[in-house]
Amino acid sequence: MNLAPYTKHKDSGVEWLGNVPAHWEMRRLRNVIDMRVSNVDKHIKDGETPVRLCNYVDVYKNDYISEQMTFMRATATDKEIDKFRLMKNDILITKDSETWNDIGVPALVTEPASDIISGYHLAILRPHADEITGRFLHRALQSKGLAYQFHTRANGVTRYGLSHAGIKSVWLPLPPLPEQAAIVRYLDYVERRIQRYVRTKRKLLGLLAEQKQAIIHRAVTRGLDPDAPLKPSGVEWLGDVPTHWEMRRLRNVIDMRVSNVDKHIKEGETPVRLCNYVDVYKNDYISKQMTFMHATATNDEIKRFRLIKDDVLITKDSETWDDIGVPALVTEPASDIISGYHLAILRPHVNDVMGSFLLRALQSKGLAYQFHTRANGVTRYGLSHADIKSVRLPSPPLPEQTTIVEYLDKTTAKIDAAIARTHHEIELINEYRTRLIADVVTGKVDVRDAATKLSDEADADDVMPDSDTADVLDSDTTFDEAAELDMVAELGHGN
Numbered sequence: 397m398n399l400a401p402y403t404k405h406k407d408s409g410v411e412w413l414g415n416v417p418a419h420w421e422m423r424r425l426r427n428v429i430d431m432r433v434s435n436v437d438k439h440i441k442d443g444e445t446p447v448r449l450c451n452y453v454d455v456y457k458n459d460y461i462s463e464q465m466t467f468m469r470a471t472a473t474d475k476e477i478d479k480f481r482l483m484k485n486d487i488l489i490t491k492d493s494e495t496w497n498d499i500g501v502p503a504l505v506t507e508p509a510s511d512i513i514s515g516y517h518l519a520i521l522r523p524h525a526d527e528i529t530g531r532f533l534h535r536a537l538q539s540k541g542l543a544y545q546f547h548t549r550a551n552g553v554t555r556y557g558l559s560h561a562g563i564k565s566v567w568l569p570l571p572p573l574p575e576q577a578a579i580v581r582y583l584d585y586v587e588r589r590i591q592r593y594v595r596t597k598r599k600l601l602g603l604l605a606e607q608k609q610a611i612i613h614r615a616v617t618r619g620l621d622p623d624a625p626l627k628p629s630g631v632e633w634l635g636d637v638p639t640h641w642e643m644r645r646l647r648n649v650i651d652m653r654v655s656n657v658d659k660h661i662k663e664g665e666t667p668v669r670l671c672n673y674v675d676v677y678k679n680d681y682i683s684k685q686m687t688f689m690h691a692t693a694t695n696d697e698i699k700r701f702r703l704i705k706d707d708v709l710i711t712k713d714s715e716t717w718d719d720i721g722v723p724a725l726v727t728e729p730a731s732d733i734i735s736g737y738h739l740a741i742l743r744p745h746v747n748d749v750m751g752s753f754l755l756r757a758l759q760s761k762g763l764a765y766q767f768h769t770r771a772n773g774v775t776r777y778g779l780s781h782a783d784i785k786s787v788r789l790p791s792p793p794l795p796e797q798t799t800i801v802e803y804l805d806k807t808t809a810k811i812d813a814a815i816a817r818t819h820h821e822i823e824l825i826n827e828y829r830t831r832l833i834a835d836v837v838t839g840k841v842d843v844r845d846a847a848t849k850l851s852d853e854a855d856a857d858d859v860m861p862d863s864d865t866a867d868v869l870d871s872d873t874t875f876d877e878a879a880e881l882d883m884v885a886e887l888g889h890g891n
Contacts, residue, residue: 399841408569408838412544416569417839426564429533430522433491433560434480434514436472444471451515453715455488455503459534462507472513480513480520485530487521487537488514489546492557494659499556500546500563502537504530519563528568532576532837535583536568539834569838578847579836585850590829597822601815608811613760615800616753617790629790634762637790647785649748654712654781655701655735657693665692672736676709676724680755683728693734701734701741706751708742709735710758710767713778720779721767723758725751740784749789753797756804757789 404418416422425431438449448467455461461482472480482488486505493499514520523530536542549562571579617629619638626636629643637643646652659670669688676682682703693701703709707726714720735741744751757763770783792800835841 399843399846402839402842405839408567410541410545410567413541413567413569413838415839417571417842419572420839421570423527423568423570424564425521425566425568428524428528428568428570429487430524431560431564432479432514432520432522434476434516434518434520436470436476436480436513436515438468438470438515440469440471444473445477446470446511447472447477448509448512449515450482450488450512450518452490452493452517455490455518456498456501458503461488461503461505461512463509463512464507467512468515470515477511477513481510482508482512482514482520483522484508485523485525487523487530487533488518489521489537489563490517491519491563492517492550492552492555494555496547496550496552496556497543499550499558500537500543502534504534519558521563527573528570529573529576529580531580531584532571533568535580535833536837538830539837540830541834541838542566542568571839575844578844581850582843582847583833583836585847586832587829590825593825594822597818601818604811604815604818608808608815609759609761611807611811612756612804613762615804616757616760617762619792619796620800620803629788631762631766631788633765634788634790638792640793642791644748644789644791645785646742646787646789649745649789649791650708650754651743651745652781652785653700653735653741653743655697655737655739655741657691657697657701657734657736659689659691659736661690661692665694666698667691667732668693668698669730669733670736671703671709671733671739673711673714673738676711676739677719677722679724680759682709682724682726682733684730684733685728688733689736691736698732698734702731703729703733703735703741704743705729706744708744708751708754708758709739710742710784711738712740712784713738713771713773713776715776717768717771717773717777720771720777721758721764723755725755740779742784747794749791750794750797750801752801753792754789756801763787763789 402417405415406418408414408416408422410422436449438451447470449470450461451468454465454467458465482505484505484507486508488503488505490499490501521533523533545566546558546563549565550556550558617634617637618624618626619641621638624638627639629635629637631643657670659672668691670691671682672689675686675688679686703726705726705728707729709724709726711719711722742754744754766787767779767784770786771777771779836843
């Protein structure tokens with residue numbers, strides 16, 4: 397399905413938008429929406445009405461907001477509920493964030509409820525129905541041309557934010573209402589195919605991760621000799637271990653340091669690179685070549701929390717209990733790289749455990765479950781120092797640890813390559829999606845004729861499935877992924 401350009405264009409007057417179709421208008425957001433910025437916090441107060449609070453993370457992680465989602469419980473006054481209650485076709489955007497490029501991320505409200513209201517750090521954009529539809533505004537705000545306008549208007553140093561005027565002054569290309577409907581119909585149709593492909597790839601990632609963890613778990617709890625005699629480990633999630641192995645508490649094989657260094661830059665302190673939660677959560681290995689946040693620390697903090705080779709970092713607290721205890725091994729440190737907040741440094745005793753073996757052991761479900769069952773919290777989960785140190789570790793002799801690590805490095809390399817390749821495929825299709833949305837909502841291609849030829853599937857669901865929240869494909873659903881991706885590409889520019 398080849399898409400032709402519009403025949404007549406005009407200059408939009410906005411650097412990041414370029415030319416737009418000649419019959420489209422250029423309007424500022426203030427002229428097509430009403431805006432409300434919530435000040436409702438996460439507290440529960442006596443005398444107020446219970447509500448469900450739609451927060452920053454709900455918007456940031458989801459394209460669509462519906463009453464079926466799980467929201468934080470809070471309370472609000474009747475006036476706050478009346479002012480910040482979400483309505484169908486409202487658009488929520490992230491109004492401030494720790495990074496400037498997380499500003500202006502949109503989500504469309506598809507299924508509201510009387511007790512769901514907007515929380516702090518968000519702005520409600522309520523479209524004027526006679527000028528713009530919520531679905532078109534949502535798609536327009538997903539385009540880089542509008543996103544860049546938000547980003548350039550964001551102010552701040554350690555936290556960036558948009559003023560009310562900054563939001564309302566953003567320029568929007570505005571086609572007639574029938575054309576908005578055609579654009580939304582076309583993009584929704586393509587989106588379904590992209591999300592179907594992405595969900596299948598995510599299912600594959602899950603299977604690869606399970607396979608990797610199973611290989612690691614068996615090696616670090618049973619060793620490599622299938623005929624080795626076994627004994628009970630004494631830990632439910634570990635099962636039996638070789639009889640010549642020891643079972644040790646972490647406190648007996650590591651020194652632990654828990655950082656309290658925050659992300660701020662303070663006068664009089666020394667510049668450092670801060671290894672943070674996300675650096676550990678997303679990487680098995682930490683090296684000096686990685687990009688770290690810049691911060692400052694005192695000389696005592698640098699001395700205490702500087703990373704050295706073979707340190708193992710773990711996530712000490714998180715918003716979900718199953719993100720606790722995720723490990724990463726320091727392979728190439730530098731004098732200015734220190735551990736940040738929410739992390740614990742486990743420094744192995746060299747005569748007891750290798751850092752590389754400790755990494756693999758902590759990647760096994762047997763040790764992960766010990767962290768998870770010790771995590772405490774309600775809205776945020778965490779591990780105490782005693783909880784971490786009390787975890788029990790299978791401990792083979794050092795030469796056997798070396799053999800196990802070498803085996804796992806070799807065995808999991810192919811799985812890691814498949815995981816990286818699958819992540820890359822997801823990135824490519826999401827880049828294509830981003831480019832297509834930008835081209836369509838700014839009038840670089842004309843989809844009006846294409847939209848009329850689409851099947852009724854485009855109208856089958858009021859809510860588009862989101863790759864982060866929708867269930868994976870049913871087990872009995874299969875299709876040719878290559879053919880599906882070809883069809884997605886064909887729906888684009890005809891390349």
